[in-house]
Amino acid sequence: MLEALQFEFMRNALMAGLLASVLCGVMGTLVVVNRIVFLSGGIAHAAYGGIGLAFFMGWPFLPTTLGFTLAAAVLMAAVTIRARHRADTIIGVIWAVGMAIGVILLDLTPGYNVDLMSYLFGSILTVPFADIRLMLIITAVVGVALVFLYNDLLAMSYDEEFARIRGVPVTALYFFLIALLAVSIVVIIQVVGLILVIALLTIPPFISEKYARSLFAMMALSTLMGAVFTICGLWLSFTYDLTSGAAIILVAGVAFFLSLLVDGLKNRRLRRRAQAEALEAADRENTAESA
Amino acid sequence: MADEPIIAIRNLRFAYGGHPVLEDIDLTIYEGDFVAMIGPNGGGKTTLLKLMLGLLTPTGGSIRIFGRPPRQVSHLIGYMPQNVHVNTHFPVTALDVVLMGKLKPGRRWTRYSNQDRLEAHKALDRLGMGAFCHRRVGELSGGQLQRIFVARALVSEPRLLFLDEPTANIDTRGQAEFYGLLKELNESVTILVVSHDLLVLSAYVKSVACINRRLHYHDQAEITADMLETMYPCTPDQPCQVELMARGLPHRPLHIPGDE
Numbered sequence: 001m002l003e004a005l006q007f008e009f010m011r012n013a014l015m016a017g018l019l020a021s022v023l024c025g026v027m028g029t030l031v032v033v034n035r036i037v038f039l040s041g042g043i044a045h046a047a048y049g050g051i052g053l054a055f056f057m058g059w060p061f062l063p064t065t066l067g068f069t070l071a072a073a074v075l076m077a078a079v080t081i082r083a084r085h086r087a088d089t090i091i092g093v094i095w096a097v098g099m100a101i102g103v104i105l106l107d108l109t110p111g112y113n114v115d116l117m118s119y120l121f122g123s124i125l126t127v128p129f130a131d132i133r134l135m136l137i138i139t140a141v142v143g144v145a146l147v148f149l150y151n152d153l154l155a156m157s158y159d160e161e162f163a164r165i166r167g168v169p170v171t172a173l174y175f176f177l178i179a180l181l182a183v184s185i186v187v188i189i190q191v192v193g194l195i196l197v198i199a200l201l202t203i204p205p206f207i208s209e210k211y212a213r214s215l216f217a218m219m220a221l222s223t224l225m226g227a228v229f230t231i232c233g234l235w236l237s238f239t240y241d242l243t244s245g246a247a248i249i250l251v252a253g254v255a256f257f258l259s260l261l262v263d264g265l266k267n268r269r270l271r272r273r274a275q276a277e278a279l280e281a282a283d284r285e286n287t288a289e290s291a
Numbered sequence: 292m293a294d295e296p297i298i299a300i301r302n303l304r305f306a307y308g309g310h311p312v313l314e315d316i317d318l319t320i321y322e323g324d325f326v327a328m329i330g331p332n333g334g335g336k337t338t339l340l341k342l343m344l345g346l347l348t349p350t351g352g353s354i355r356i357f358g359r360p361p362r363q364v365s366h367l368i369g370y371m372p373q374n375v376h377v378n379t380h381f382p383v384t385a386l387d388v389v390l391m392g393k394l395k396p397g398r399r400w401t402r403y404s405n406q407d408r409l410e411a412h413k414a415l416d417r418l419g420m421g422a423f424c425h426r427r428v429g430e431l432s433g434g435q436l437q438r439i440f441v442a443r444a445l446v447s448e449p450r451l452l453f454l455d456e457p458t459a460n461i462d463t464r465g466q467a468e469f470y471g472l473l474k475e476l477n478e479s480v481t482i483l484v485v486s487h488d489l490l491v492l493s494a495y496v497k498s499v500a501c502i503n504r505r506l507h508y509h510d511q512a513e514i515t516a517d518m519l520e521t522m523y524p525c526t527p528d529q530p531c532q533v534e535l536m537a538r539g540l541p542h543r544p545l546h547i548p549g550d551e
Contacts, residue, residue, distance in 0.1 A: 033381060033382075159377055163394065
């Protein structure tokens with residue numbers, strides 16, 4: 001791994017991966033506890049429509065993609081608030097239509113042949129420094145928002161009704177959370193690709209939720225886990241010449257199934273112990289009765 | 292000012308999806324009252340609480356709490372919701388849940404103060420949950436969670452307290468202790484409690500509001516057979532509720548409500 005770091009593209013890849021881990025650790029925790037994983041998937045896929053629009057119209061890439069994705073995200077957020085019972089269906093529609101718009105617009109763009117694979121799995125090994133700087137800025141924004149809004153975000157995520165009664169501006173805060181999520185997703189997709197965004201948003205928070213005593217601890221643990229997955233994945237990718245994004249996801253996936261296995265074993269042991277104790281108690285009762 | 296009602300509801304109507312849930316609700320509650328809200332499941336008790344908290348918007352009529360619309364004053368009300376099993380896997384400790392009661396409108400951008408923490412610990416101690424303050428909510432039983440939620444309602448030092456079935460998971464001795472605590476609190480706080488434990492309640496409350504789409508308010512803690520008959524009409528699927536509740540009261544033949 002260390003000899004890999006003498007290459008600038010490796011250093012950039014590592015930095016991009018670590019920044020993505022921080023962003024995904026914080027935002028992913030909020031995504032998981034607010035149960036908006038599906039909505040995040042919708043945002044990530046609808047972003048492709050923005051990419052198509054940028055190429056078709058010849059508009060600047062980042063502002064166009066950000067604008068399109070924010071619009072789709074706000075639409076989905078509004079649907080989740082107003083028609084909660086059908087939210088998942090409508091998000092599914094926006095998800096598919098956004099992606100289709102992107103594909104069609106790119107078809108219609110003369111002379112341009114975009115690589116769908118690089119959108120899906122990213123190209124972490126060819127990240128330009130400008131993208132890393134952008135990620136740094138977004139990470140700073142998320143950090144500041146978190147410092148100032150932590151208690152409100154916690155109250156809203158745990159018990160929305162109570163937060164509302166206490167005067168927390170829940171609706172505005174929810175839209176802000178979704179907007180922040182959309183911006184983060186667009187920035188990270190550019191670097192590591194759509195599939196890795198979803199993996200890093202969900203897998204580390206899922207594992208760390210069981211061990212954390214606070215939302216902040218869950219964020220920190222998720223970030224740490226994301227960083228470990230990224231480093232391991234990049235090492236595997238460098239050593240065995242594998243696709244970097246997919247290697248990181250597979251490492252995360254193995255950790256995910258290991259955590260399920262550990263849970264299963266722990267539960268079984270607890271159940272066994274409870275059974276043994278129940279049997280012992282019954283035995284004692286029987287002895288007492290016969291005596 | 293002492294005669295200014297703390298809750299004033301006029302002609303309130305609420306319909307959900309075209310179905311009337313509450314109709315012709317008039318209710319005036321003065322400072323210092325201790326009201327039991329009783330009525331069958333689906334009768335609209337929780338809905339009325341949520342209307343008074345500004346979580347729902349009335350279809351018609353008006354609600355004034357402390358003389359103002361509910362949304363402007365909801366933070367002055369201590370509220371304990373009926374369902375305490377929300378988000379039991381959430382990474383949050385009992386203390387952090389109680390601290391949520393310290394959130395205030397307009398007080399964004401700040402952390403909880405040491406004073407807030409001290410008061411949260413006190414509220415937990417008062418409900419006998421001091422030892423559990425660093426436990427995760429998922430490690431607590433239903434009864435313990437209810438105490439945590441009551442502590443969260445009390446920590447803001449409200450003048451008005453809404454409790455939605457606060458003793459549903461607490462055993463009989465715990466219930467007596469709990470209502471004793473409420474009685475003590477009632478010296479400075481106006482209390483509205485939704486409950487089904489009529490016999491327990493009648494020893495503590497000052498008045499009773501019966502809600503079954505309409506509301507009947509009795510400014511005495513008496514529970515009469517008439518009230519029970521109107522509120523818990525005998526239906527084939529709930530045949531013994533009245534008998535159960537009215538044990539000890541003279542039995543009268545049932546009549547259909549509105550048929551007087």
